[in-house]
Amino acid sequence: MLGVIYKNFILKYPLAVLFITLSAILLFSTNISKLEIDASAETLLLDDDKDLSFLRTIDKRFKSSEVLIVAYQPKQDLLSTQSLKTLANLSDELKKLSLVTSVDSLLSVPLLYSPPQDMGELLNKTRTLRNADINLTLAKNEFLTSPLYKDSLVNKSFTITSIVIHLKNDPLYNQLLEARNDLLQKQKSSILTQEEQHSFKEINIKFKQHRDIQRVLNARNIENIRSIMKKYEKNATLFLGGVQMISNDIIGFVKSDLVIYGTILVLLLILVLGIVFRKPRWIAIPILICTLSVVAITSALGYWGWEITVISSNFIALQLIITISIVLHLIVRYQELLKKYPRASQYKLILTTILSKATPTFFAILTTIAGFSSLLFSHIHPIINLGWMMSAGIVLSLLISFIIFPSVLMLLKKTPPLKRNPANFSLSKSASKIVLKDKKAIFIITLLSILFSITGASQLIVENSFINYFKKDTRIYQGMKIIDQELGGTTPLDVVLTFAKESSSEVIEEEEDSFEDEFNTIEDEEQYWFTDEKIDIIHQVHNYLDNLDETGDVQSFATVLNTGQILNENKPLDSVEIAILYKKLPETYRVSILSPYVSIEHSQVRFSTRIIDSKEGLRRNALLNKINNDLHQILNPQVVTFRLSNLMVIYNNMLQSLFTSQITTLSLVLIILFMMFLLLFRSIKLTLIALVVNIIPIGIIFGFMGWLNIPLDIMTITIAAIAMGIGVDDTIHYIHRFKVEFGKDPRYKKDMRRTNRSIGHAMYYTSLTVIIGFSILVLSNLIPTIYFGLLTILVMAAALISNLILLPKLLLLIKPLTKDATIKKIN
């Protein structure tokens, strides 16, 4: 069937086929412009994350907004006229940006005890650094000691201050999200009506459009902030921080890496192909096929509207690897045939190459797809997407390779095979020697690898630290570190306490002149909400959070109470005083100091803290578990319940479910591989050998990550899938070829040598090309890219060694093939 297509079509009209394929891909490539890279939190969030909807509710209830932080380090003293003037101009300019609602700085925050005042005066007239009569020494002291400002607005040495930029909330985003989630929920429990289906579709389109617009606006906003900051760099050192900036900059880094290292990678590929094959055609054809495959898949992603997320950002690299592997296998096979039959026609050579490689390549691709399809069961949107992208990408690579390779080659003249110096490419030969000679060494090394894997993997940590995405000597890292360590931390974590609602007093029969009714009617008034018990609990939780090493700035109602205590001659405010204050507090103060922390309507209080992301040895999941356990101990559930919230929890949820899904999908991949191998090889022994050969490189990767303390994070978590994709490819090609050789001559040792000489070369070249090409990634400024490069190199090398040494060794040892069966199958 395949032969017929090639004979009657592709090899008969190569120019037309080439023209049609190229034009089709080029035409389709207009969709590339629709391709989006999105590193925002939204793409990583779980669809049915209950913590996420809780976070949205809490954000709304406590009117909290997203913030960006500018660290301002003037060259002169922080309170010098020049520094304050620069700060004033900078804040005023930032305030004018359309996405900024307000800017808090040294100049705008109220000074409460510089000098100490009566509370009435304080409430009537807010004093700030902008007032002319402020005593700067007192103000400095207040900034350094006030629970409201110390270690968050200014650092301990009083050299840096933070400018907090409050960003506009996006109500439409929440509206659309809620509407989408409602319908999503309904879809899960029942069938949507036609109308609902229609509006679901519409909302999804609107939501995506809105996010696309918003992403651009946010990026522009950050750009604007940076260009304003630039104007003031003469007088001060300025750094920008905040979660939104980090995700924005990660996209920037990924994009610039893609351009810089992508280009160098291609150049390196050309170089390696040139050295290995020494013919322009063997450089041009692989590069053409790789380019077309990448263009085709990115166009397809644009067409289907699939976004590239942080998780799937590596998929193009994987596609590149698999495409190179397909093409190099074809080239090596073609050269092998050419060497063997130098007089055969180009047509014959190409046809034989294609037909002999079609089956193993097809099965290798099919197995890889089957493996990736297991990602579809992960229930995590970006992972599912990755599964689809990988599968679609590989299919496209297969099709493009098997169309472009023969048609281009048909148009070229046959050239005589290279007479190689046999010493030049000796790895596959050395592999044969090792397999035959070093019996014990192979098993000892394998055993050591297994030990290394197990011990390393047991130390594997699951962490996602944004700050550690950047090299320590980069400016962005230093800025983030200052904000992180000196100005109150980075990743926001909230603790929300919900006090048990006090049921209204029972109606009891009273004498006519009772006081009960009189007091019952006023008991629900808001000012009575602040009982001593609640205040105690709030202080307890606040102190607990404040005392944790991992938390930076902690703000809550307790901060307000502590400030009040200082104003009250250092005596704590009792509930009567708090109730009176609450009643007398002007609306502006209520909004700025109470609403973010207290919701009387819902009987809730919120503690807002930022985790110090750069803290050595920070284990986020363990920290959250510890806080949960400790709060369980501290709080009586009959009185108050609690829940952790904000990005710290959301990111952790995502990472933990990625990790568990990694384990479940990995086991699922093994089951699927087992079945595929069984189907392909029809031998339990061969299947088990193939599985072992593939598990070991993955084990080594995890062992390596464990021993080198490389965390499993949202960028590195896909590496196992990639390892599997690469390893399986080699194994199938090897075993397929071995069986062919065994069919011709059933002598294991000789078959192994021949297999190594033929297919071994292709595997070796593929690995060499990829290893040299990807080594450039190690120079990136983005740590995950470095890890990705390193791990890819490692997995290529491990898979190659495993397939060239362990696989033949196991074949020789177990002898899974029998002469009759193989011959029958080949016939």
Place this chain on the structure above:
Amino acid sequence: MLKALLIILSLSITSHAIVESQIQQVMDKKVHQVLNILKNKALSQKQKEKKSISVMNSIFDYKTMAKISLGKKWKKLSATEKKQFTKVFEKKIKHSYVDKLRLYNNQRVISKKLKKVKPTRITLENQIIGKTDTYKVVYLFYKDKKANQWYIYDVRLSGVSIIQTYRKQFSSFLKTKSFQALLKSL
């Protein structure tokens, strides 16, 4: 402002059981009596506290205040428990009074008119004039029908009822803890 409000609380506890027609007059007199004690530089802080307390004792109905602050729980107490509670509650109110006397800082007090809300309830509003603001304080009287006398059972400062604040404290406390624990905490 806070200080001013706390003064009101202190001053408000300095009245005596009165007949209806004399409420305003007696209250004015008593408030000024306490103000004079506080202004008297010859007295030590301790003396000021002691004297002020002695002015207030008779008109404050501590038992009623204690009863209201405990709400429905009061009825479930034995006579001894009621006595115990009233005693500690009285001490608490007095302690808080003494504590707040220290904050007095020459504020002026203006007495406004009486209001009879119902036959057995009268409210008297005073105003405290501080440097920057004026605050409202309302004394709540009830009529002891048997003795035909009026007693203070609550004071509202800027709309905050002192007794209601305690009521809320105690009811939430007693939800998870025992009455004995409450006695101890007071």
